[in-house]
Amino acid sequence: MPTIKVLPHAEYCPEGAQITAPAGTSICEALLDNGISIEHACDMSCACTTCHVIVREGLASLNEAEEEEEDLLDRAWGLTPQSRLSCQAIVAQKDLTVEIPKYSINHAKENH
Template sequence: MPVIKILPHPEYCPAGAEISASAGTSICEALLEHDIPIEHACEMSCACTTCHVIVREGFDSLNPPDEDEEDLLDRAWGLTPQSRLSCQAIVGARDLTVEIPKYSINHAKEKH
């Protein structure tokens, strides 16, 4: 079972974490299943960018992004060549290292 290493994030995962995820699960689902409350304003329907992550290691083991995801990623804060929407990035057979960006463009988020 692949391991996802989550780099420290001040709000969602201050100490960082390592979690196991089944191949075929989205990164977003895996984080939520392990009580890492990543934003997902569109309920994982590929309609926003609030679940944007940067895959620091293991990027090539993920499914390729489709055109809808690529179009949305263009609007993500802090976009990099290793950016993915975690709701669309499906875990493969290799371990991953993931960074949750410090900011998102979720203007409706509570406690702002």
């Protein structure tokens, strides 16, 4: 099973984390399943950018971003060439390193 290294984030994962997830799982699902409560205001339907992550290692192993995701990412805070919506980025067989950006555009946190 691939390992996902999550870099420290002051709110969601202060110490960082190392989790495993089966191939075919989205990064968002893997984080949530392992107690990392990343925002996902649209319930993982590719309709917002609150689950934006930066894939620091392993980006090429993920599925290709579709046009809808790329259009939404243009609105994400802290966009980089390694940015993905974690609800759309599907884990393959390679290990990943992800960073959750410091901010999101969600003005009111959802109770997920």
